[in-house]
Amino acid sequence: MKRYLLIAAAVSILALLPLFLVPVYYLHLLILVLIWSFIGTSWSLMGKFGIVSLGHGAFLGIGVYATTVLWNFQGLTPWIGIPIGIALALLLALLIGYPAFRFRVVGHYFALITLALGEVVRLSIIAARNITGGSLGMTPDRVQPPTDVSWYALQFSDKRYFYVIALLCWLGALLIWRWVNRSMTRPALEAISEDEVAAASMGIHVTSHKLRITLLSAGMTALGGILLGLYNQYLNPSSLSGISISLEIVFLSIVGGMYSMLGPTIGAIITIVFRESLRTYFGVSLAGMSESIYGLLLIVSIIFMPRGIYGAVETWLKREPPPSTSAGADPDPDPSS
Amino acid sequence: MLVVDSISKSFGGFLAVNRVSFEVQEGEILGLIGPNGSGKSTVFNLISGAHKVTGGSIRFEGRNITGLTPDKICHLGIARTFQIPRPFKKLSLLENVTLSAYFGDDALRSPEEARDRARKVLEIIGLPTDDRTEVTTLGAAGLKKLELARALSTQPRLLLADESLGGLDHQEMEQAADTLNHIRTELGITIVWVEHIMGVLMRVVDRVMVLDYGEKIAEGLPKEIANDPKVIEVYLGNQQALA
Ligand SMILES: Nc1ncnc2c1ncn2[C@@H]1O[C@H](COP(=O)(O)OP(=O)(O)O)[C@@H](O)[C@H]1O
Numbered sequence: 206m207k208r209y210l211l212i213a214a215a216v217s218i219l220a221l222l223p224l225f226l227v228p229v230y231y232l233h234l235l236i237l238v239l240i241w242s243f244i245g246t247s248w249s250l251m252g253k254f255g256i257v258s259l260g261h262g263a264f265l266g267i268g269v270y271a272t273t274v275l276w277n278f279q280g281l282t283p284w285i286g287i288p289i290g291i292a293l294a295l296l297l298a299l300l301i302g303y304p305a306f307r308f309r310v311v312g313h314y315f316a317l318i319t320l321a322l323g324e325v326v327r328l329s330i331i332a333a334r335n336i337t338g339g340s341l342g343m344t345p346d347r348v349q350p351p352t353d354v355s356w357y358a359l360q361f362s363d364k365r366y367f368y369v370i371a372l373l374c375w376l377g378a379l380l381i382w383r384w385v386n387r388s389m390t391r392p393a394l395e396a397i398s399e400d401e402v403a404a405a406s407m408g409i410h411v412t413s414h415k416l417r418i419t420l421l422s423a424g425m426t427a428l429g430g431i432l433l434g435l436y437n438q439y440l441n442p443s444s445l446s447g448i449s450i451s452l453e454i455v456f457l458s459i460v461g462g463m464y465s466m467l468g469p470t471i472g473a474i475i476t477i478v479f480r481e482s483l484r485t486y487f488g489v490s491l492a493g494m495s496e497s498i499y500g501l502l503l504i505v506s507i508i509f510m511p512r513g514i515y516g517a518v519e520t521w522l523k524r525e526p527p528p529s530t531s532a533g534a535d536p537d538p539d540p541s542s
Numbered sequence: 543m544l545v546v547d548s549i550s551k552s553f554g555g556f557l558a559v560n561r562v563s564f565e566v567q568e569g570e571i572l573g574l575i576g577p578n579g580s581g582k583s584t585v586f587n588l589i590s591g592a593h594k595v596t597g598g599s600i601r602f603e604g605r606n607i608t609g610l611t612p613d614k615i616c617h618l619g620i621a622r623t624f625q626i627p628r629p630f631k632k633l634s635l636l637e638n639v640t641l642s643a644y645f646g647d648d649a650l651r652s653p654e655e656a657r658d659r660a661r662k663v664l665e666i667i668g669l670p671t672d673d674r675t676e677v678t679t680l681g682a683a684g685l686k687k688l689e690l691a692r693a694l695s696t697q698p699r700l701l702l703a704d705e706s707l708g709g710l711d712h713q714e715m716e717q718a719a720d721t722l723n724h725i726r727t728e729l730g731i732t733i734v735w736v737e738h739i740m741g742v743l744m745r746v747v748d749r750v751m752v753l754d755y756g757e758k759i760a761e762g763l764p765k766e767i768a769n770d771p772k773v774i775e776v777y778l779g780n781q782q783a784l785a
């Protein structure tokens with residue numbers, strides 16, 4: 206209960222922020238945090254059940270490229286393009302997930318398969334350079350005639366529109382997380398992650414449970430990629446697909462704590478704040494430095510906080526209360542001291 | 543009720559089960575005994591769908607269930623326990639049994655119904671029914687009971703109990719035997735009980751079948767089996783098993 210009050214308070218403050226004068230740069234960071242939190246939460250929905258995908262960049266990329274290509278070449282509004290993009294991501298997830306789960310490809314092997322998947326999508330985007338602009342990337346065409354606010358093209362020159370959209374998506378992801386956690390799907394997937402044979406023997410359809418959470422995660426990740434594309438108004442195959450972005454999703458979830466609802470969000474905040482401050486501190490002259498320090502932080506956090514930063518704090522908060530709290534009920538708590 | 547027709551299982555050329563046939567009658571407790579490694583657990587894995595048969599067929603209540611997936615077979619009314627308990631340690635005791643009730647029995651639609659069922663089963667089996675007990679606090683006997691509770695919560699008509707009471711003391715063994723008897727007489731569930739020690743089992747079962755090196759070597763009433771020269775030979779030098 207206390208936790209939900211805390212969440213509600215944090216949410217309200219966040220929601221109110223842009224109504225006041227928030228410098229554009231910070232609003233920009235806030236939007237990025239929200240979108241990456243959304244993506245990290247989507248990944249953790251399966252990651253926390255031991256279904257570790259190292260290829261979520263595939264879903265990120267396929268959704269946003271489909272949406273943008275349909276807009277640029279067919280003039281199809283993102284309102285139709287987005288469902289199509291998500292549907293393509295779901296199809297891809299089905300193509301990789303069904304055989305993998307059906308034939309019991311688990312653990313490291315599953316991770317390796319998905320690792321290749323992200324890269325396949327990146328290379329396909331580059332190969333289709335006629336429509337995607339290859340490795341140079343592409344820009345969604347400006348809506349004609351140009352306006353500041355186009356709901357039709359989902360193009361807004363005012364960042365506050367994206368802030369609200371990203372906030373709503375992020376809240377939606379948290380609600381989905383809670384819904385999964387309260388359904389019988391959670392214990393079923395926990396059981397599957399521990400022992401697939403035992404789970405199956407008590408009537409749990411292992412393949413369909415794993416597939417459903419994977420589809421949910423993939424679809425949400427595709428939406429996250431679309432949000433990034435719409436917000437940045439620029440698509441690049443390496444920043445929206447491939448290995449490095451796939452791993453980044455995994456890292457931010459692990460650093461924050463993939464077992465907790467707010468873990469990935471904390472991970473996104475830390476990652477983005479850290480990246481930005483290192484970038485401004487070290488500047489361009491030491492461009493690789495921020496990555497190295499970030500990598501170091503990741504290693505340290507995995508070793509010392511396997512449940513992530515948020516998970517570690519949560520464990521600390523939930524630890525056994527000291528015996529002194531019950532002293533009031535005890536007339537003579539400890540005469541010797 | 544269950545008709546097993548000449549099933550075989552080979553693991554990379556090694557025949558763990560060799561053309562074994564038997565029938566289980568509704569309402570009986572059939573004992574399945576044999577030395578360690580004789581293929582008893584493998585027979586259970588074949589019936590419950592955990593392993594695919596190399597040859598032969600299995601029919602349950604007139605329906606061919608050969609090759610069906612374990613979850614389907616569970617839904618049809620066959621539940622099994624594992625010889626080495628496989629509890630879900632991330633879930634509490636009550637959650638373990640609620641889960642199997644919810645997913646194992648198609649008739650249960652809500653988690654609340656499943657939890658009620660789980661509590662009832664835990665009570666019958668003699669385990670705590672609160673929602674705090676962690677499975678990690680259970681001892682060997684407790685974990686065996688949990689296996690049984692999970693299987694029963696799926697509302698089976700046939701129970702495959704891979705008991706192997708080896709790790710239990712005498713009193714716990716007697717108790718386990720009584721529990722199985724109770725499950726049959728009070729709940730009307732047909733049972734196949736696997737065990738490699740004959741003693742306690744003989745008191746409760748209606749019929750016994752003996753496996754050795756993956757082959758059926760004898761089948762009959764407990765009295766007949768105890769005096770069967772082939773069975774005695776198999777168990778010779780293993781006095782403890784005959785006790
Ligand atoms: N999954 C498996 N892979 C390879 N060999 C197995 C497997 N399961 C069982 N076996 C072998 O099959 C034989 C019968 O095993 P099992 O059915 O467990 O015997 P029992 O339950 O009668 O003690 C043993 O020799 C065992 O090593």
Ligand SMILES: [Mg+2]
Pocket residue numbers: 579582583584625706
């Ligand atoms: Mg065995």
